[in-house]
Amino acid sequence: MNWQWFHRLGSPKWFYAKCTRWLPWLWLICVTLFGFGLYQGLLNSVADYQQGETVRIMYLHVPTAFASMMFYVTMAVAAAVGYIWRMKMAHMVAISVAPVGAAMTFLALATGSLWGQPTWGTWWVWDARLTSELILLFLYLGFIALHQSFEDREVGDRAAGVLAMVGVINVPIIHYSVYWWNSLHQGATVSKLDKPSLDPSMLSALMYMLLAVILFCSIIIIMRLRNEILSREQGKQWIKEVL
């Protein structure tokens, strides 16, 4: 198998050049997707027969929740790759993903809480999804805090790598414990997606928004990654040529 692409991924210079070229196009696609998604979600889809218009919070809540989990795994895999193969770029990816993932987790929690108020009559319910999302936020914050507290960035990278590997083994365990705990205490009386299927118009809006949010996050991550590359590689010859 040809591993050329993998080695090229490890080169900050190659990566910097590529993403500088791609960024405008990614922005264009992202904005288009947001346009479609918001139009479909806010204007073109049916309101819920029980929840009414408030169901439209879902078009932000579900994508951010999905992104928060997806980026945790991305971050952990990148940090583990960086730790095991001592790959600088992988660490940079991990540390660029972390705050974005944490922000998505926070958004998911906030929208969940906003959605909870009209639906359940309270801002916070110890529902399994919300609780495991909250714990995910703690895990993100722990990762970021650990990385920040080392003066030597490379040591911080490796420490965060160890933590991410421990975390990624634990995340499923925590997730299922919380589900089990929830079913024990509350039964399945309050569940948000208790309808067997979504209306097709809702589903398409959800898909547009999901893609848009993930793409938006990826763009932010790429921009953060470019900053990270610049700040770590400062003084190198190619940086002077690029700037």
Next chain:
Amino acid sequence: MFFKLLKRELLRHWRCRQDLINPLVFFLITVSLFPLAVTPEGQMLQLMGNGVIWVAAMLASLLSLDTMYRDDYHDGTLELLLLQSGSPYTVVFVKILSHWLTTGLPLVLVSPILSVMMQMNDEAIKAQMLTLLIGTPVLSLIGSVGMGLTVGLRQGGVLLSLLVLPLYIPILIFGASAVSAASMGLEYIGQLGLLGAFLMGSISLVPLASVAAIKVSIR
């Protein structure tokens, strides 16, 4: 190697007995704050007793993690132990074991007194002891990774709890639920089995992570 190292650790802890008593006192005080804060009424205490005791045991174990690596890190013993003992995993394992023997085990032994104070029935007291017996080693094991990562940092304490407490959640959930099941006269063998699985899993994986963590911290 194993027994000599263990003897060394236990001797060290025995020489500073005060450090051994502190977590226990902390455990007692924290639990006795709850009746003062909430209500001394028996029904209520019974309902929340298991959770309170579990949370207090978790915090006591967390606070005592410092004794595991910090002194050895700061006087250079840890690095020599890793270099000269032939197997860093033995060193880490001995450290974790001695931490459990000196903090986890006393917590288990003291817990019946607190359970009685929280008006729990006999079955629940038995379950409380059993779950703590299986659960506290996992707390020491997981804590060792967090401690290994933060041992070199000046402000490690708060960060340590941020790293470790989320990872303690499954133990808390299953430990406390086993006790409440027992207090209602239900079977709790399933929860015990899961706790045992956590214990086995972390015994096999944690020393690897813990050694990696210490190696990152040694500079």
Next chain:
Amino acid sequence: MKKTKNKVLSVNSLSIRRSERWLFRNLNFELQSGQIIQVVGHNGCGKTSLLRTLCGLLLPAEGDYIWQGEDEYTPAYPMFIGHLTAVKPELSVFENLSLHPLAENFASEEAIIKAIAEVNLGNYMDTPARYLSAGQTRRVGLARLLLSTSSCWVLDEPFTALDVQGCRWLEGKIDEFINQGGAVLLTSHQPVTLRNSLDILDLDDLNSSKSNKDKVA
């Protein structure tokens, strides 16, 4: 007395970086049995980092190093004494030595008693180490040198906190060790007077000239 000179340590184009700053790059040297190398350089030039890297406590940024044991297949355990004494204040002097592993082993009781007498702490055998002075604590750490069976000592500022007699004693020990075919890699800010000849590895030199050639003949 071993007369044949064999390689104990070889360092190949080693580079060390701390916090994105290169301490030095492309260091090559060899340490042979019966040889003493003193690493010198200004403060912060990477002497301690070099020794700690060679002992396996830090990861080198580039390059590698090999410790050669008795034969090709046995790894050597260099005996490392760092800035920190690794003496536990709550254990007695005797316990500090008897419960401390050296190259996967523990020293015998007689050897420990002899070593404690040798470092002039005979009266403090059962005293907890927290009652000792800085110099005495350092001596407890150095007593481990006497118990070690390693063929190489790596000493980072071993003379710190020692009195004049202590320094003379340690220099004598190093000479004795070298005559028995040992190898020593050390850093020291004070001049070391030894009967054996001393090779200097100057890290400043390496940095200023940026050359690749061996600095130690």
